[in-house]
Each structure stands twice: as structure tokens, then as C-alpha cells.
Amino acid sequence: MRTVTLAAVAGLLATTGAHAAEPLDLVGPVSDYKLFVSEQTDLLVDETEAFVAAVKAGEVEKAKALFAPTRQHYEMIEPIAELFSDLDVAIDSRADDYEKAEADPAFPGFHRIEYGLWEHNSTEGLDPVADQLLTNVKDLQGRIESLPFPPEVVVGGAAVLMEEVAATKISGEEDRYSHTDLWDFKGNFDGSQKIVELVKPLIADQDPAFIKQIDANFEVIDVTLAKYEEGDGYVTYDKLTDQDRIKLAAAVNALAEDLSTLRGKLGLD
Amino acid sequence: MTATETRTPPLSPRTARLALSGSAALVLLGIGAVWWAASHAVPESTEGEIAVTINDAVCDPMALTVPAGKSTFRIHNASNRVLEWEILDGVMVVAERENIAPGLNSTLTERLKPGTYDITCGLLSNPRGTLTVIPTAESQAAISAPEMRTFIGPLAEYRVYLNRRASALVKATAALSDRIEAKDLDGARAAWIEAREPWRQMAPVAGRMGDLVNRMDPLAIYLQGQESDPAFAGFHRIEYGLWAQNSTDGLAPVAAGLAADAVELQTRIKALELTPPDLAANAADLARRVADQAAGGQVPYSQTDLTEFTADLEGITRSAMLVDPLVAAANSATSAALHQAIEATQATLTGFAVDGVYPPFSEVDAGGRKAISASFETLSTAIAALNPAIGLE
Secondary structure: HHHHHHHHHHHHHHHOOOOOEEEEEEEHHHHHHHHHHHHHHHHHHHHHHHHHHHHHOOOHHHHHHHHHHHHHHHHHHHHHHHOOOHHHHHHHHHHHOOOHHHHHHOOOOOHHHHHHHHHHOOOOOOOOHHHHHHHHHHHHHHHHHHHOHHHHHHHHHHHHHHHHHHHOOOOOOOOOOOHHHHHHHHHHHHHHHHHHHHHHHHOOOOOOHHHHHHHHHHHHHHHHOOOOOOOOOEEEEHHHHHHHHHHHHHHHHHHHHHHOOOHHHHHOO | HHHHHOOOOOOOHHHHHHHHHHHHHHHHHHHHHHHHHHHHHOOOOOOOOOEEEEEOOOOOEEEEEEEEEEEEEEEEEOOOOOOEEEEOOOOEEEEEEEEEOOOEOOOOOOOOHHHHEEEEEOOOOOOOOOEEOOOHHHHHHHHHHOOOHHHHHHHHHHHHHHHHHHHHHHHHHHHHHHHHHHHOHHHHHHHHHHHHHHHHOOHHOOOOHHHHHHHHHOOOOOOOOOHHHOOHHHHHHHHHHHOOOOOOOOHHHHHHHHHHHHHHHHHHHHHHHOOOOHHHHOOOOOOHHHHOOOOOOOOOOOHHHHHHHHHHHHHHHHHHHHHHHHHHOOHHHHHHHHHHHHHHHHHHHHHEEOOOOOOOHHOOOOHHHHHHHHHHHHHHHHHHHHHHOOOOO
């Protein structure tokens, strides 16, 4: 973790004598972020409609093809989507959250459908799950619209997305039936990078070394992921080489560490 | 040290790594997650932290109490599953820590407002504990004078609203221009009414951009040459043509100018920097202006004043309601008066609708106009009381 130590030193040097951004400087970035989240949520609703229609029509292959791109929008807006605990559970919880895992009748949402599509190669019994998913995604859209975004959540979201990848995704456990994890990663990375882009102007002068390091790690991620592109998306997760997994993990861990200081740098701790 | 901590000795990153690799299921976690978990395994309790242990089905303790402000929680996972720990306000997540591996600790630092929260304790089906955050002198003082950062969210929300309204105006004025080019009188009238909605909703701030207002919205009665004055342009010049002259003749350049000004307005809205007092102050000012205009009306040819007032009310409400949660905490009577004034104004306006449609304003008599004026006057007064309640003058 040499890079992290260097970053900490650079950060210390840079913050000495530098002044924190004024609180109201964040109004622009937070509102631009809401516009971004709102766009992604609209796409999530549209694409979930198509995905649910395919599930209900029993079109297994089509539903499989729509699963990953649809979820990607949810992954992109996760810092906000996760604020609604009831919907997050209903839309994106995993079998581990339930006592009887996959067999638990309460296991809902994207991953329940994923399980049916890939493990049973079937849409049988998924109609009510699919209907409920669409209802929940629309409910999410309405709630996001009426929520003033807390700036701490927006700025903190850049690190949260990276921590999630580092802690619970790099292992391939998120999309364990479909192995479409790289699509989710891309969503998480893009969501994090969007936040960084929006607040960057507020810290660039004060902390150029910090920005440089973050950009370098995002670059590593972009280059590594690009090797696995296929069509409009990505190959399955098992195709990722150990070497690239280590490379990704290192960049993601470094970003998670660095970005966790963003809130403090912007006076939001 | 609590009994819990005695039962579970601290884990060094090395033991943590061994513990992880010992579990068959967790071997699958892969290099990254182990690395992550190991580098984030934190030692046992430190001074000033609040310790909470999650067992298989409960939190220990089930009830936590902390003072308002910044608190650090040290969460120890004594269950046999990976878990997340959340602080919830209703269904809303206030703060959370994810992926705490069995046997490990994680810390969570958060600034909390006074109130009662739920805490999660493992599986979704497990009972939840409670977290009580008690007020401090500092948190009490922040109620009547919120910190500047408290206004980032409301101002950002309003900026989103204005940007969307500006973009709706750009679209609608382009459509109006298009219908006029096509000499489609009915289509142009409908497009004009549609364009007025975002224009009026933005009036609390657009009204402050004097040069644009003078180009986009001048009323003939305030111009030397009235309708024949060369400065008579914008919305009302088009309105005059469409309703008083029943024609689109000569309106094309006026509509093109209006559409161009809408684009200019959008650019300015994007660059606009509002401050916390603006939210209520601009809304109160507009409510006062509407009260003044209600007797004479503001759209003399189309007579669609009731529709305009409804859009005004929406724009005023949007802006004022963004500070209402802060006001409600500081002074509930001031907040209640605001809600009451908004509802009363809405009721006054909808009272004129016949089968859900507003009649021409010419059908609203002097008494009716006075009632509209009075309700906006009351609304303005109610909104003017918001800033003083939260230390903004």
C-alpha cells in the first residue's frame, strides 16, 4: 500500500495552509449530480420495463441479454438508491440476506430473477417478482425526484462505490449466477468518477497531487476493463485473469482509500 | 472493557487473514476482498467510541444513546455471517457500514441530529435495535441558526428545479415559434399557454433579470405607445396577435426573439448563484407582486390569468418549501402558517374552476379578484416570516 502512504503525505503537505472550499460551492456539483442520477433513473425505469416484459413473455435469452445493462444504471446511482433501505432490499438484495438463501420465498428483485434465468434457465414463477421489481423501480424514481440530495452522501458516494467493489464485488459474489459482474463494476466506477469530476474543480488547486493520483487509478481501471469489452458490454467475470483481478483490486483499494478523504477535504465531515 | 470485548480478543490483520482463509465459503472472496478486509480490520475499542456487537440474532446492546453531533461506532461482528450495519430513520439510511466479516470490527463515524433511529442487527428478519440521539447545546443552537452546509441540499434542489424549468421554456418557446411559422393559430395558442407555465414557475428568479423581463414579458399598458410601441415584444406581443388579432401575422420574428431569449435565460440560470435567504425572499417577493397584479390581471388578451396564478403558486411553493423543514424544527407555528397559506391560496384558485377548467379571467368579478389578491398577500407575509425563524436576514 505504498501509494496510499504517499497519498497521505502528499495530502498532508497540500492541505497545510490551504483553505477548504466554501460550503455553498457544493450547490452546483450536488445539483448537477441530481440531474445525472435522475437521467440514470429514467433509463433504469425504461430498461426495467423491457426486462420485465421479456421475463413475463418467457423469453429467457432476451431477459438474460437485458439483465446486465439494466442493472448497470442501478449500480451507477447506488449512493442515492441505497438510501431507501426498503427499496434497496427489494431491488438488489442477495440470497445471503435471507435465512433460507435462494430457497427463501422472501428473496426478491434482480438477483432472484437472475437466479431463475441462469440457474434454472427459466422464467417460471418469476412473473410476480418481475412485476414487483418494476413497481419498486418506479417507486424509487418518484422518491429520488422528491429527495433533496444530502451533500455528505453525494461526496461520500465516490468512496462508497469503490468500497463496495473492493469489499463485496471483486470476489464475483454480486452476480454469482450470471457472472455479469464487470457490467456492475463499470456502473460503480462511472458513478464514482462522475462525483469526482463534479467536485474536482473545488480541490484541484489545493490538492493537485491528490487529483493526479486519483486520475491515474481511474485510468488503470479503464484500461483494464477495456480489455474485457465484448459487444456493448463485457465478457463473463470468470474470464478475468488473476493478474488483472489483482491490478483492478489494487486500483480500487487505492481509490477507496483516497476518495474516503473527499468529504473531509470539502468540509463535510 | 465490556464483557463482549473480553469474550472476543482483538484480531490482528494476520489472524484476520487466517480466519478468512479458513472458511471455505470465504476463500471464494478472492484476493481483493481479503486484502480489503485485512487492511480494514480495526483494533478493539478506543476511547470515546460506542461499541456495538452483532450476534446471530441481536445487537448488544439493543439500545444505544449518544449526544447529537459526531459519533464513532465500533461494530463487532460476532455472528457467523458477513453483515452490514445501518442506522435508519424510517426507511431512510442515515449511515451504514457494509461487508463486516465474521469476527471483525468496523468503525462508522457520522454526524447525527437529535431523534430516535433504528439500528439493524444482522439478517433482514432480525429485530432492530434503537439509537437515541439526545440534543446538545450546540444542536439546539443549530436549530434557530442552521449551519451554512445545511442549505447546500435545498439550494441544489432549487437549482435542479430552475434548470429543468428553463429547459422546458426553451423547448416550449421553440414549439411556439414553430407553430407561428406554420401559421397554425390554435396550435400557436396552445403552445403559448404551455410556454407560460415554466416562465411563471421561474418568476421568483427570472423576475430579477430586468433586461430579459423587459424583452420577454413587457405589458403594453406600461409602454408609451401601448400595443403599437416598438418595444412591445415577447410573450404579450404574441398573445396580442394570437388572441386580440386572431392571427399569426407578423409574429414570426417576435417568436424567434422570444425563443432566443429563453436560451439566454437558460444560460444565466445555469450560472446563477443563489444564497440561502434567496429561497424564501424571492418567493415572498413574487407572491407580493402577484397580489398587486391580481386586480388588473397580467395576461389581458388571452385572459388565462387563473392558469398563470396557478403556475406562480407552484413556483413560489417550490422555493419556500425547501426551507420549510428547517423552519418547522425552529418554529412550528411559522411553518404551519406557511402550509395553511399555500393551501388557502390553492383553494381560492381551484374554487374558480368549472369542471376542472379555469374560466377566462374576465368572468372573475372584483370580489373574486380581491380574494385572489388577499390570499397571495397572506402567502407573502407567511413566507416573509421564514428567514427570521432560521437566523437568515
